Amino acid sequence: MDELVDDYDRYLPLIEVLSVAIEKWESESPEFAEFNKAVSELDDGVSLLRVLMDQYQLKADDLKNEIGGRSLVSMILNGSRSLTIDHIKALSRRFGISPALFL
Structure with missing residues (x-):
């Protein structure tokens, strides 16, 4: 190989x-x-968020400015809540990527 x-x-x-x-x-x-x-069956936005968190070695607390508290981030990651448009815009700004990647 x-x-x-x-x-x-x-x-x-x-x-x-x-x-x-x-x-x-x-x-x-x-x-x-x-x-x-x-x-x-995975949500593309949540999958992308997981990859970004892994790449940047972030924890749920690290996203409080973009998403909110640790519990909300956890709910989004486990699928019980969805990313909102405001979350997507804030995450896109933070990581310098297109919001379309979350959709």
């Missing part, structure tokens, strides 16, 4: 064939059915 990455241009056709085959296997294999179902 390292060889494929190290000489990317040379192996690009092989990488493209492998990526299509792997994507097909992941989407059609019974082994991934439960995982794929769970992923399809």
Whole structure:
């Protein structure tokens, strides 16, 4: 695998064939059915928020200015509450990303 990455241009056709085959296997294999179902049911905004929190090593308390208290952030992360337009605007400003990414 390292060889494929190290000489990317040379192996690009092989990488493209492998990526299509792997994507097909992941989407059609019974082994991934439960995982794929769970992923399809995730809220995109909450998923993005989780990634941002992980990347920036943030805790719920760190988002009090954008969302509110720790309990509200926790409720949003566990799906019992939704991000509001105001939350999305504030998070977009904080992280310098488009609000559309949360929708």
